Amino acid sequence: xxxxxxxxxxxxxxxxxxxxxxxxxxxxxxxxxxxxxxxxxxxxxxxxxxxxxxxxxxxxxxxxxxxxxxxxxxxxxxxxxxxxxxxxxxxxxxxxxxxxxxxxxxxxxxxxxxxxxxxxxxxxxxxxxxxxxxxxxxxxxxxxxxxxxxxxxxxxxxxxxxxxxxxxxxxxxxxxxxxxxxxxxxxxxxxxxxxxxxxxxxxxxxxxxxxxxxxxxxxxxxxxxxxxxxxxxxxxxxxxxxxxxxxxxxxxxxxxxxxxxxxxxxxxxxxxxxxxxxxxxxxxxxxxxxxxxxxxxxxxx
Numbered sequence: 051x052x053x054x055x056x057x058x059x060x061x062x063x064x065x066x067x068x069x070x071x072x073x074x075x076x077x078x079x080x081x082x083x084x085x086x087x088x089x090x091x092x093x094x095x096x097x098x099x100x101x102x103x104x105x106x107x108x109x110x111x112x113x114x115x116x117x118x119x120x121x122x123x124x125x126x127x128x129x130x131x132x133x134x135x136x137x138x139x140x141x142x143x144x145x146x147x148x149x150x151x152x153x154x155x156x157x158x159x160x161x162x163x164x165x166x167x168x169x170x171x172x173x174x175x176x177x178x179x180x181x182x183x184x185x186x187x188x189x190x191x192x193x194x195x196x197x198x199x200x201x202x203x204x205x206x207x208x209x210x211x212x213x214x215x216x217x218x219x220x221x222x223x224x225x226x227x228x229x230x231x232x233x234x235x236x237x238x239x240x241x242x243x244x245x246x247x248x249x250x251x252x253x254x255x256x257x258x259x260x261x262x263x264x265x266x267x268x269x270x271x272x273x274x275x276x277x278x279x280x281x282x283x284x285x286x287x288x289x290x291x292x293x294x295x296x297x298x299x300x301x302x303x304x305x306x307x308x309x310x311x312x313x314x315x316x317x318x319x320x321x322x323x324x325x326x327x328x329x330x331x332x333x334x335x336x337x338x339x340x341x342x343x344x345x346x347x348x349x350x351x
Contacts, residue, residue, distance in 0.1 A: 075253060075279075076150045076181050077101060078216055080111050080140050082121035085209040087194075094210070096121035100142065103152065108143040114162075118199050119192045119207035130162050136190050137162030138212060145176065150253070150279075152216050153178040158187055165193070177214070181253070184215035218253045225351045226252050226278040226285065231344040232260040233323070249350060252280050262296075268335040269296050271304070272326070278347055281315060285347050288313045289324055295335050306334060321346045 082094035098111030114122045114134035122131050130137035140158040147153075159172035177185055189211040197205040227249040233241050250256035255275040263270040274291035294307035312324050323344050329337040 076147065076152055076216055076218055077103065078109070078142050078144070078152060078154060078179075078214060080113070080142065080187070080212060080214050082113060082115070082123075083211045083213055084119040084192075084207045085211070086206050087208045088206070091211075094119065094121045096123050098123050098125075098140070100144070103144045103147060105144050105146060108141050108155075110139065110141045113138045113140065113212060115190065115210045118194075118197050118205035119210040120200075121210070134162055135164050135193075136160060136210070138188065140187065140212065140214075142214060150218075151178060151180050156185075156187075156214060158212070160188055160190075163190075165190070179214075179216035181217050184213050187212040187214055218251075222251050222253075223351060224252045224280065224349070225249060226256075226280075227348055227350045228256075228276060228278070228287070229346040230258055230260075230276070232263075232272055233342050233344050234263070235340045235342070243344070248276065252278050263336065263341075265336070267298075270294070270336045271296060272341065272343075274310075276345070280349070284315055284317045285349070286313065286315045287322075287345060287347055289343065289345065291324075291326060291343060293326055293329070293341070306331070316345075316347060318348045319346060 077100050079097050079099040081097040083091050084094050085091045096113070098109065100109045110126055112124050112126060112128060112130060114131040115136040116122070116131060116133050138158055138160050143155040145153045145155060154177055156177045157174045171188060179185065189209050191209050192205065192207045194205045194207070199205055227247065229245060229247055231243045231245045233243040235241055244261055246258060246260065248256050248258050255277050257273070257275045259273040263272070271294045272291060274289065277288040279286040279288070289312050291310045292307055293310070294304040297303045297305050308329060310326055314322055316322055321344060323342045325342045328340070331337060
């Protein structure tokens with residue numbers, strides 16, 4: 051079965067259909083971070099995750115920060131580390147999950163502080179995060195004087211912090227594949243196309259790039275990304291595509307581009323055509339030519 055959709059341009063979206071969410075599609079995590087004096091903020095290697103989200107069920111982490119911005123985490127009733135300089139108790143409680151967007155209660159308190167320079171701090175608030183988004187919780191300075199790293203080098207960590215984030219599981223084994231065709235419908239009713247196969251995890255953006263469409267000195271690039279979301283009895287496919295005209299005589303950049311997004315619910319191995327609207331500029335290259343992206347998804351595992 052093949053059906054046809056027209057992609058929406060700019061910031062318009064196809065109207066979503068309400069679907070039930072599986073609770074393990076998105077997770078919350080609280081993690082420690084280190085900021086060096088002359089470098090980037092890096093993950094400190096300590097995380098307390100919620101795993102399967104259950105509305106109304108709190109997840110608590112007891113975080114200790116020691117020495118050169120090192121972290122440890124445990125759960126109640128275990129206490130802070132004996133050599134902790136700063137300690138936090140952090141609690142997150144999911145309140146609702148809609149289309150992977152999580153609203154939760156965040157309660158935290160810096161309940162241990164052996165630095166006279168810091169004031170006690172806490173928060174109790176409602177937070178909403180989309181997958182890939184995060185929110186800082188608290189940041190404290192690290193005293194470098196006389197402090198060494200584990201391997202005996204001078205400490206260069208300037209600050210330590212906690213951050214809460216929402217994202218999909220890193221080790222989700224589910225895999226989705228899709229056959230994609232870039233199809234041009236010719237005035238005589240025939241089609242010419244090029245195809246490619248892509249695969250990747252569910253809920254993650256999978257990029258695609260078609261070969262340039264060339265007519266003499268005119269070129270058109272069509273590329274984008276596809277996100278597949280598993281549904282009961284099917285797959286929701288979100289397609290973002292860009293139709294771009296390259297800068298003449300240059301290997302980088304575009305002189306014009308148009309962005310499209312469309313979302314459709316499909317069954318595995320169903321074929322759907324997403325028509326790409328033409329350029330608003332009727333004098334632009336290929337403005338008079340009609341293109342569509344044909345999609346056939348399937349769950350690999």
